[in-house]
Amino acid sequence: MTVNGTDQEQETPATVLVVEDEPSIADVLAIALRYHRFDVMTAGTVRQALALTERTRPDAALLDIMLPDGDGRALAHELRSRQPELALVFLTARDAPAEVVGALGFGDDYITKPFNIDEVVARLRAVLRRTRSVDVLPQRPPLTYGDLELDEATYTAHRAGRSVQLTPTEYALLRFLVRNGGRIVTKEQLLRHVWQFEHAATAESTVVETYISYLRRKLDALGPPLITTRRGVGYGLAAS
Structure with a gap:
């Protein structure tokens, strides 16, 4: 048109x-x-x-x-x-x-x-x-952090060479953490950039905690603890 x-x-x-x-x-x-x-x-x-x-x-x-x-x-x-x-x-x-x-x-x-x-x-x-x-991402090198690798072309994740089965939301959350490297990101930032929520409510804050827990369970099964918590602030990744 x-x-x-x-x-x-x-x-x-x-x-x-x-x-x-x-x-x-x-x-x-x-x-x-x-x-x-x-x-x-x-x-x-x-x-x-x-x-x-x-x-x-x-x-x-x-x-x-x-x-x-x-x-x-x-x-x-x-x-x-x-x-x-x-x-x-x-x-x-x-x-x-x-x-x-x-x-x-x-x-x-x-x-x-x-x-x-x-x-x-x-x-x-x-x-x-x-x-x-x-579906619309151009071909680009995988995102990496330590032994973690995210392939944005195939929407897949690997840790220490082993596949990590993630839901789309888990993948989006982990990708945001990787893109921020070792920096701590707040729950508000995660809700805004991963969930596109402009105004965080208590229930929505719980959503972040829930998905962080899911990611930890899957990632920690394949190596040392990767996601860190800064109490009262937010989450980040352990030094690689």
Whole structure:
């Protein structure tokens, strides 16, 4: 298309799979997402969701946790095993800290019900910026820090030559820490640059702690502790 005499290449719309068994909620989400120029597929059960993804690969999935024929977290695990780069956002009525942490162990973000539709759209876009940005990165040398190596062309991580399986959000968080070398970065900086949250709330601060814990568990299994904590300030990487 041409705007003011200049060719503008439109970004390919992201395809979102909405898995929600309440028809009224599914309809609201679908209408709002289509208004914001997403392509939308809807399913009310685990079986329907898996059947849809056999035919079309979505860029993101909005998943209810409690579904008539299964658990949204198990569905997330299955979808991610088929498509590792898939962005996963949970919609849940459960807001207890243990439930939140459990949901984040399977996906990239969570939103509690009742929700604000503008927040759903904003947070979905934030997750997609993390998961889709790799597709447009030019070829460049891997990022390295000590025995850690991040390949931005293939979205993979290795430590001491061994593969580290990371979710898109874990990868984005680790990449930001590596790019900052040995400097300490605050939770506010992480929320702004990794999660694209401009105003941090208590629950969102907990998200950072949760993902730091996930990264530590995966990285420390392959070598000495790598991520350091400066209490009351933030996080960094140990001297390489």
